[in-house]
Each structure stands twice: as C-alpha cells, then as structure tokens.
Amino acid sequence: MKKIIFxxxxxxxxxNLFAQEALxxxxxxxxxxxxxxxxxxxxxxxxxxxxxxxxxDCVKGKAVDMQKNESGIWSYTTPPLSSxxxxxxxxxxxxxxxxxxxxxxxxxxxxxxxxxxxxxGKGNLYSVNKVPHGTxxxxxxxxxxxxxxxxxxxxxxxxxxxxxxxxYPVLYLLHGMxxxxxxxxTLGRTVQIIDNLIAQGKAKPMIIVMPNGNVVQEAAPGxxxxxxxxxxxxxxxxxxxxxxxxFPDIIQFxxxxxxxxxxxxxxxxxxxxxxxFHSLHISRYYPNTFDYIGLFSPAIYPRQNTSPVYKDIDETxxxxxxxxxxxxxxxxxxxxxxxxxxxxxRKKLDNLDMKYTYYESEGGHTWSNWREYLSIFLPLLFQ
Amino acid sequence: MKKIIFxxxxxxxxxNLFAQEALxxxxxxxxxxxxxxxxxxxxxxxxxxxxxxxxxDCVKGKAVDMQKNESGIWSYTTPPLSSxxxxxxxxxxxxxxxxxxxxxxxxxxxxxxxxxxxxxGKGNLYSVNKVPHGTxxxxxxxxxxxxxxxxxxxxxxxxxxxxxxxxYPVLYLLHGMxxxxxxxxTLGRTVQIIDNLIAQGKAKPMIIVMPNGNVVQEAAPGxxxxxxxxxxxxxxxxxxxxxxxxFPDIIQFxxxxxxxxxxxxxxxxxxxxxxxFHSLHISRYYPNTFDYIGLFSPAIYPRQNTSPVYKDIDETxxxxxxxxxxxxxxxxxxxxxxxxxxxxxRKKLDNLDMKYTYYESEGGHTWSNWREYLSIFLPLLFQ
Numbered sequence: 001m002k003k004i005i006f007x008x009x010x011x012x013x014x015x016n017l018f019a020q021e022a023l024x025x026x027x028x029x030x031x032x033x034x035x036x037x038x039x040x041x042x043x044x045x046x047x048x049x050x051x052x053x054x055x056x057d058c059v060k061g062k063a064v065d066m067q068k069n070e071s072g073i074w075s076y077t078t079p080p081l082s083s084x085x086x087x088x089x090x091x092x093x094x095x096x097x098x099x100x101x102x103x104x105x106x107x108x109x110x111x112x113x114x115x116x117x118x119x120x121g122k123g124n125l126y127s128v129n130k131v132p133h134g135t136x137x138x139x140x141x142x143x144x145x146x147x148x149x150x151x152x153x154x155x156x157x158x159x160x161x162x163x164x165x166x167x168y169p170v171l172y173l174l175h176g177m178x179x180x181x182x183x184x185x186t187l188g189r190t191v192q193i194i195d196n197l198i199a200q201g202k203a204k205p206m207i208i209v210m211p212n213g214n215v216v217q218e219a220a221p222g223x224x225x226x227x228x229x230x231x232x233x234x235x236x237x238x239x240x241x242x243x244x245x246x247f248p249d250i251i252q253f254x255x256x257x258x259x260x261x262x263x264x265x266x267x268x269x270x271x272x273x274x275x276x277f278h279s280l281h282i283s284r285y286y287p288n289t290f291d292y293i294g295l296f297s298p299a300i301y302p303r304q305n306t307s308p309v310y311k312d313i314d315e316t317x318x319x320x321x322x323x324x325x326x327x328x329x330x331x332x333x334x335x336x337x338x339x340x341x342x343x344x345x346r347k348k349l350d351n352l353d354m355k356y357t358y359y360e361s362e363g364g365h366t367w368s369n370w371r372e373y374l375s376i377f378l379p380l381l382f383q
Numbered sequence: 384m385k386k387i388i389f390x391x392x393x394x395x396x397x398x399n400l401f402a403q404e405a406l407x408x409x410x411x412x413x414x415x416x417x418x419x420x421x422x423x424x425x426x427x428x429x430x431x432x433x434x435x436x437x438x439x440d441c442v443k444g445k446a447v448d449m450q451k452n453e454s455g456i457w458s459y460t461t462p463p464l465s466s467x468x469x470x471x472x473x474x475x476x477x478x479x480x481x482x483x484x485x486x487x488x489x490x491x492x493x494x495x496x497x498x499x500x501x502x503x504g505k506g507n508l509y510s511v512n513k514v515p516h517g518t519x520x521x522x523x524x525x526x527x528x529x530x531x532x533x534x535x536x537x538x539x540x541x542x543x544x545x546x547x548x549x550x551y552p553v554l555y556l557l558h559g560m561x562x563x564x565x566x567x568x569t570l571g572r573t574v575q576i577i578d579n580l581i582a583q584g585k586a587k588p589m590i591i592v593m594p595n596g597n598v599v600q601e602a603a604p605g606x607x608x609x610x611x612x613x614x615x616x617x618x619x620x621x622x623x624x625x626x627x628x629x630f631p632d633i634i635q636f637x638x639x640x641x642x643x644x645x646x647x648x649x650x651x652x653x654x655x656x657x658x659x660f661h662s663l664h665i666s667r668y669y670p671n672t673f674d675y676i677g678l679f680s681p682a683i684y685p686r687q688n689t690s691p692v693y694k695d696i697d698e699t700x701x702x703x704x705x706x707x708x709x710x711x712x713x714x715x716x717x718x719x720x721x722x723x724x725x726x727x728x729r730k731k732l733d734n735l736d737m738k739y740t741y742y743e744s745e746g747g748h749t750w751s752n753w754r755e756y757l758s759i760f761l762p763l764l765f766q
Contacts, residue, residue, distance in 0.1 A: 030613075048433070048476040093431040095409075097480040103490045103604065104611045112486050116611055130608045133533070135522035140515075140542070150516070159523070162640060221486065225513045228487045228499055230413075257545060 029073065031101040032088075032116045038080045040116065042088070044099065047072025049092055056088030057368065063091055083121025084368055085189060087113035106186050108367070109178035110231045124196070125375050126189040131199035132159040136191055138181075140219075141257075143249040146242075151212055152219035153250070154181045155258070156191055158198055158205040167261045169382040170207045170254060171292075173374075174271030174278045177299075178233040180220035181212040184374075187367045193375050203378040207260060211250050213271070213278055215242040238274060239302060241309040244281045251289075265326070268381050270294025272370045273338075277302070281309050287320035292381050294329045296373040297336050297365050300345045314352065321354045327380055328356040331373040333363040412456065414484040415471070415499045421463045423499065425471065427482065430455025432475055439471030440751065446474055466504025467751055468572060470496035489570050491750070492561035493614045507579070508758050509572040514582035515542040519574060521564075523602075524640075526632040529625075534595055535602035536633070537564045538641070539574055541581055541588040550644045552765040553590045553637060554675075556757075557654030557661045560682075561616040563603035564595040570750045576758050586761040590643060594633050596654070596661055598625040621657060622685060624692040627664045634672075648709070651764050653677025655753040656721075660685070664692050670703035675764050677712045679756040680719050680748055683728045697735065704737045710763055711739040714756040716746040 026045025033041040042054050044066070052074040053063040058081050066074040087106060090097045098105060102114040117123045135157045143149040161168065173190065175183040184190045190208060197203035214235045218224045221231040255262050267290045271279040276298025283293045304310055328349075332342045349356055359376060361369050409428025416424040425437050427449070435457040436446040441464050449457040470489060473480045481488060485497040500506045518540045526532040544551065556573065558566040567573045573591060580586035597618045601607045604614040638645050650673045654662040659681025666676045687693055711732075715725045732739055742759060744752050 044478065046476065046478045049478065050431070092475055092478055092480065093429065095427065095429045095432065095475055095480065096483045097475065097478065098495070100479045100495075101613070102611070103493055103495050103614060105488060105495065107486045110486055112481070112483075112488065127610060128602075128606060128608050133523045133535075135520060137518060137520045139518035139545070152516075162522070219511075223511060225511050227510060228485070230484070231486060 026073070026100070029101050031099055032114075034116065034118065035077070038083070038118050038120065039078050040081060040086075040118070041075055041077040042066065042090075042099070043073055043075045043101070044090055044092075045071075045073050046092060049074070051091075051093055053091040054088055055091055055096070056086060057366070058086040058088065066090075081118045083118045083123035085115060085117045085123060085126045085371065087115050089113050107231070108187060109233050122372060122375060125193050126371060127196075128192055129196055129199070131195055133195050134158040134191065134198075135161065136185065141250070141253040143246055143253075145246040145249050146215055148216055148218050150218065152181050152223055153212065153253075154185055154210040155254075156185075156194060156208040156210075157258070158194070158207070160205070161207070161259070165259070166205075167259050168205060168207045169266035169268070170209055170258075170260050171268040171270065171378075171381060172209050172211070172250065172279075174211070174213050174269070174275030176271070176273030176275050177235075177238065178231065179272075179275070180214065180217065181210050182220045182223075184208075184210045188374065189371055190374065193371065194378060197375070197378050204382045206378075206382060207254070207258060209250065209254055213243055213275055214238050215246060239277060239299070239309065240307045241281070243278050244285045244309060247278075247282050248286070264289055265291045266382060268292030268294070270296065270329075270374075270377060271298075272296040272373075273299050273365065276300070283325075284313070284316040284320045287316055288323045291326040292329075293325065293327065294373070294377045295331070295342075296370050296377075297332050297338055298330070298342065298345075299338060301341045314348075317349075317352055317354060321352060328354065329359070329377055329380065330356050331359040331361065331369070331376070333361045333365065333369050335362075335364040336369075337365060409456070409483070412484050414482055415497075417499065417501065418460070421466070421501050421503065422461050423464060423469075423501070424458055424460045425449065425473075425482070426456055426458045426484070427473055427475075428454075428456050429475060432457070434474075434476055436474040437471055438474055438479070439469060440749070441469040441471065449473075464501045466501045466506035468498060468500045468506060468509045468754065470498050472496050490614070491570060492616050505755060505758060508576050509754060510579075511575055512579055512582070514578055516578050517541040517574065517581075518544065519568065524633070524636040526629055526636075528629040528632050529598055531599055531601050533601065535564050535606055536595065536636075537568055537593040538637075539568075539577060539591040539593075540641070541577070541590070543588070544590070544642070548642070549588075550642050551588060551590045552649035552651070553592060553641075553643050554651040554653065554761075554764060555592050555594070555633065555662075557594070557596050557652070557658030559654070559656030559658050560618075560621065561614065562655075562658070563597065563600065564593050565603045565606075567591075567593045571757065572754055573757065576754065577761060580758070580761050587765045589761075589765060590637070590641060592633065592637050596626055596658055597621050598629060622660060622682070622692065623690045624664070626661050627668045627692060630661075630665050631669070647672055648674045649765060651675035651677070653679065653712075653757075653760060654681075655679040655756075656682050656748065659683070666708075667696070667699040667703045670699055671706040674709040675712075676708065676710065677756070677760045678714070678725075679753050679760075680715050680721055681713070681725065681728075682721060684724045697731075700732075700735055700737060704735060711737065712742070712760055712763065713739050714742040714744065714752070714759070716744045716748065716752050718745075718747040719752075720748060 031043040066076040140150040276295040414426040449459040523533040659678040
C-alpha cells in the first residue's frame with residue numbers, strides 16, 4: 001500500500017505543473033499503434049478541436065483528415081506500410097503539433113517530427129536489436145585550418161574497440177545542408193545500421209566519423225555557445241571549398257587519436273546532398289587518400305559559376321582515376337530534383353573513363369533513401 | 384542567381400512533404416523571445432484556434448491564457464524571470480502541443496517539453512559557453528550480477544582525458560524514477576555544468592559516470608531492443624536492493640576501463656530522488672568505498688516495510704561512519720513531498736552522530752532544484 005501511495009505521490013509530483021487544469025485525459029491513448037498487417041493507427045484526444053490531420057511521409061506527404069469518435073478521439077489508419085522509418089506530425093486546426101503520446105522525435109533542420117519504425121524489411125536495420133553495440137562518442141577537436149575551432153564531432157567505434165588492439169578502417173560520413181554532426185545518428189540511424197550489419201557479418205567492423213560540415217558552425221544547434229538559436233538552413237562558406245581545405249584537420253585528428261589503419265585502402269568518404277558534394281571534392285582534392293567514395297543524392301553543380309571549388313575538376317578527377325580507387329558509388333532517387341545534375345556528372349565520369357557503381361532508387365531527396373544508401377554502401381567497404 | 388535557385392530548390396525539397404497543404408505561414412515567428420528585462424514572449428500562429436494557453440514552470444505551473452491579435456498570432460509575455468532553465472508547452476484547444484518554432488525539447492519520462500534558458504545567474508552554468516569541452520561517451524558494459532546485460536551507460540570525461548596520462552576521480556551520478564542513463568545530461572545539463580565549473584576553477588576535473596538505475600532496463604527508452612515503447616514510470620525491482628547488489632559491476636567496469644584513481648577519496652556517489660535512495664544505500668552497502676555522498680531530494684523511506692534494502696541500516700550506517708567520509712550532502716526543497724521523510728532521516732543521522740551538510744532550497748521535487756544541487760555539490764568534491 002505504501003508502495004502504491006509512494007508511486008502516486010511521485011506521479012502527482014511530476015504532474016503538479018499541470019494539475020491546476022486538467023488538460024486532457026488522453027494519457028491512455030496509444031499512438032502510433034502498429035497493427036498486425038503493418039498498417040498504423042494514429043490517435044489524438046482532442047474533443048474541442050474542429051479539424052485534425054496527419055502529415056507524414058507514410059501517407060505520401062499529404063495532409064490526411066482524421067476522424068473524431070464520440071469520445072473526442074481522432075484517429076486515422078494507414079494502408080499497410082512497407083518496412084521503413086517514418087516521420088509524422090498532426091495538424092490541429094492548422095497548427096503543426098507533435099503527437100503528445102509519442103516521445104520519439106527527430107529534428108530535421110528547424111522542423112521536429114515524431115518517428116516510428118515498421119519492421120520486417122529494411123526497418124529491421126534501423127532498429128536496436130539484440131546484437132553487440134558499438135560506442136558513440138561526442139567530443140571536440142582542434143581545427144587549425146579553420147578559424148571556427150574547436151569543433152564538435154561524433155564518432156562511432158565498434159564493440160571491442162576500447163579493449164582490443166586491432167586497428168580499424170575509417171568511414172568519414174558527411175551530412176547535408178542544414179545538418180550537423182548529429183544528423184547521421186539521429187535521422188540517419190547510422191549506429192543501428194552499422195551495429196546490425198556488423199552483427200550479421202555483412203559489414204567489416206569500422207570506425208565511422210561524423211564531423212560538422214558547416215565550416216562556420218562549431219557544433220550542432222543547441223550544442224555551441226550560440227545557445228538555443230533557431231537552426232539555420234543555409235550557412236555561408238559551406239560549398240566554396242572551405243570544407244575541402246580544412247578536411248585534413250579531421251583526418252589528422254582521427255589518425256592521431258584513434259587506433260586506425262592509416263592508408264588509402266582503409267579510408268572511405270561518403271555524404272548525402274551537400275555531403276555528397278563535399279565527398280566528391282574532398283576525394284579529388286586529396287586524390288590518393290580514399291579508396292571508397294559514396295555520393296548519396298549528391299549536390300554536384302549548385303555553384304558551378306561562383307564557387308572556386310570546381311577549379312581543375314577534370315584534372316584532379318583524372319589524377320584520382322590514375323591513382324586508382326576501389327569503389328565510386330553514386331545513388332539517387334528517380335524523382336530527386338538533383339537527378340539531372342547527377343546524370344550530367346555521370347556523363348562526365350564516362351567521358352573521363354572513370355568507373356563508378358550507380359544505384360537508382362524510387363523517391364526523391366529523402367532520409368528514407370539516405371538510410372537505404374548507407375545500408376547498401378557499408379557492406380561494400382574495406383573488402 | 385543559381386545559388387539562390389539552388390537554395391530555393393533545396394528548401395522546396397525539404398518542404399515538399401507539406402507543400403500540398405499550406406499548414407501555416409507562421410514560419411517567421413520567434414518563440415520563445417527572451418526580452419532585455421528577462422521576461423519571455425511566447426508566440427503561436429493559430430488563427431483558427433479558439434483557445435491557446437501556455438503551460439510552464441516559468442508561470443508557476445499554471446496554464447495561462449494567451450491573447451490572439453488580428454493576424455492570428457497568439458502571444459503571452461511573462462514577468463521578468465530569474466536565471467534558470469525552464470520548460471513549457473502550449474495547450475491548443477486543450478491539446479498539449481510543443482512550440483513549432485522551438486526545436487529544443489527535453490523528455491521527462493513520457494512527457495516532452497520545449498526548453499529555454501534565462502542567463503545572468505545559474506542559467507549561465509547550464510549554457511554552453513566558450514570554455515573547454517569534455518567528451519560524452521555512450522557505451523555498453525557487461526553486468527554479470529544482473530540478468531539484464533549488457534547495459535548502456537553515459538560517461539563524461541574532461542577535456543584532455545584522451546591525450547593525457549593523469550588519473551581522474553570519479554562521480555557516479557544516479558537518476559530518479561522514470562529516468563535513465565540520459566536524464567542527467569538532458570534534463571540535468573550535467574555536461575554544461577561540469578564544463579563551466581572546471582573552466583572557472585571551481586570544480587576539479589573529474590569523470591562523471593551516469594548508469595541506468597532501472598535494473599530491469601538495459602537502456603533508455605528508444606535505445607534498447609524494446610524499440611519505441613512508451614516510457615514507463617515505475618519499473619519493477621528499482622528499489623528492492625537489486626541496484627545496490629549489482630552496483631559493483633559498474634565500479635569494476637569504470638575502474639578496469641578508464642584512467643581513474645581507484646580509492647575511496649577519489650570516489651563520489653550522488654543521485655536525485657530514487658537515485659538519492661540508491662546513493663544512500665550503495666554508500667552504506669559498501670561502507671568503505673565513497674568519501675563523498677550526495678542525496679538530492681532523496682526518496683528515503685518509500686518501501687520501508689517491503690524492501691529488503693533496509694536490512695541492517697543502522698549497523699551499516701555506523702560502519703560507514705566509523706570508516707569515515709569527507710562529505711555527506713543532503714539537499715531538499717521546502718515544498719518537496721519528501722521533505723518530512725528527509726527530516727526524519729536527518730534525525731536518524733543525528734542520533735547516530737553522523738555528520739552531514741544540509742541544504743534547503745525553495746521549491747519542490749524539480750529538475751530546477753537538482754541542477755542547482757549538482758552545481759553546489761560538484762565544487763565540494765575531491766578537494
């Protein structure tokens with residue numbers, strides 16, 4: 001009895017902020033509920049609301065009307081969904097509102113969304129499973145080539161790194177515009193993907209280094225002295241060669257501080273969108289450094305007329321080709337707005353007789369694609 | 384021009400999920416806005432909503448009405464606030480809704496809230512400042528004494544740990560009921576507090592170890608194979624001695640894997656609420672292990688009649704006393720529902736002639752108090 005009273009007291013204490021006004025009694029609501037056929041039911045207790053919609057990539061980005069029952073609970077059930085990680089929010093009388101029944105949230109630039117996973121296919125790779133887990137480290141490194149220093153970086157080390165003596169290969173994994181050193185582990189589910197692939201024997205144990213690719217930003221929003229600023233999508237100097245010029249600081253930090261194999265055949269670089277742009281240029285700026293290059297929906301030509309980054313592009317690509325590499329992987333979705341640019345870049349590579357592996361998926365410029373590309377790319381590395 | 388087009392394309396792409404329906408044009412709204420006098424203005428664009436309230440510890444937990452202007456923007460300005468970290472959410476026609484203009488969110492058990500910081504006083508300690516930053520590591524350790532193993536743990540190491548040769552003292556910092564190995568670094572702002580105190584010369588460089596104190600839970604919600612389950616407040620076996628019995632696994636893991644000083648005068652243990660209960664009992668179970676003990680709003684007597692943890696409490700406290708310790712620190716708020724229990728425990732300590740340092744604050748069972756207690760406690764350690 002005392003036990004129960006104590007638990008009640010505790011809950012009362014937590015709830016006391018909100019005790020004066022009973023805001024809703026929807027606390028027992030389950031949302032999202034994943035049904036046996038992989039359809040999903042969303043629910044919201046909102047008896048006094050005129051209109052509730054669900055906005056989600058699981059309903060193809062449309063805002064879909066939810067229906068209210070006599071208890072004031074709005075609900076909507078999707079058709080059966082394919083296995084993936086999905087995002088959603090409610091629209092309550094036109095206001096974007098996170099699901100109060102779901103604490104799992106991702107931030108994409110300045111927008112937050114609830115998330116859920118449908119298992120049974122690629123969603124399994126994005127889930128935490130009963131497999132050995134690697135370590136996530138968030139630390140700061142000095143970047144002498146960049147005036148914005150020290151800088152924050154996220155590093156994945158596989159299980160056993162801390163206690164073993166092996167040296168590991170390294171993947172440098174770069175985010176897109178508006179992203180930061182946290183994006184690949186939150187939106188990208190990188191830790192779950194690599195843990196699962198290593199456990200399945202499909203990927204080599206490796207270190208994954210996720211730097212902040214916005215050269216003017218020392219750390220992710222909220223993690224720097226700028227405080228809780230509204231995240232900014234388009235930061236200066238992100239695609240003008242500065243990231244490429246300062247990148248050796250990251251390699252040096254990693255190779256001086258981690259037990260890694262320090263040669264080309266044990267270095268990979270990949271990135272999405274702006275990070276694909278960075279991976280393309282960094283790998284040819286330092287054309288004898290990486291044996292594995294991954295361009296995920298890369299932003300190839302956005303600033304061709306203004307950015308000094310393109311200087312000597314053909315010559316350096318040829319150098320990269322002559323130095324040889326093991327994998328040059330390009331992935332893009334059929335409806336990506338960068339599709340045409342990637343097609344033109346492939347023509348350039350063809351003309352230079354540079355070999356590449358090309359993967360074309362459905363869909364566009366989405367994290368759903370980037371998680372899939374990473375899942376395909378990782379098993380190809382360091383073989 | 385191409386630059387602008389590219390940026391627009393990119394934004395369009397990000398926005399395309401929501402393009403079919405213009406949900407709101409409130410994207411330029413600033414909320415929360417911290418004014419010069421430390422009042423705060425909250426804003427929400429919601430022209431079609433009947434009623435919007437703000438719920439926050441900055442308005443003493445009341446749900447306060449916001450006012451709508453002719454543009455459909457609801458707003459409310461607080462009185463000037465004292466320096467602290469505050470939480471809030473909106474109530475939109477009775478539905479708890481996070482602020483769509485603020486991406487900074489904390490989870491407390493199963494409730495999410497937006498956060499902001501008022502600087503100028505203790506809030507400065509909770510902010511990221513231009514000071515040297517330590518490293519956060521999230522990894523897994525084996526706990527042979529617990530059937531739920533491996534288990535996830537969060538570890539703070541001060542700047543220089545990785546490259547130096549010094550051995551460091553260790554604080555074991557324990558969360559409360561409903562918390563987990565992430566609670567002290569998210570809600571508790573531990574990393575910012577210790578980084579700032581070390582930079583100010585007020586705390587010794589130390590390692591802070593934040594384990595998961597729910598013995599049946601391998602990791603924080605969302606970080607285990609249980610997936611995106613609704614967080615559970617009251618887990619079994621949390622206050623029955625099991626945490627105390629298995630705690631040596633944590634010390635052994637830390638002392639076998641980190642460069643730490645392995646003696647009593649370099650070990651501290653502290654915790655809030657249930658974590659205060661754990662710290663009390665662990666420190667007397669192993670009565671020659673910790674020189675520094677911190678009980679923050681400790682839950683001392685919740686299960687006195689049912690839990691085997693209390694066996695031999697007086698004898699072991701006396702042993703602890705005879706073995707000597709340097710600091711036994713107790714903090715509690717005047718309106719905490721555990722105030723009376725703590726008063727009784729102080730009487731017990733007085734009767735046993737055990738010395739302690741007592742700190743009584745305003746307020747109750749809140750993270751605002753626990754951040755303050757940590758800020759006071761850390762400078763007292765390892766002196």
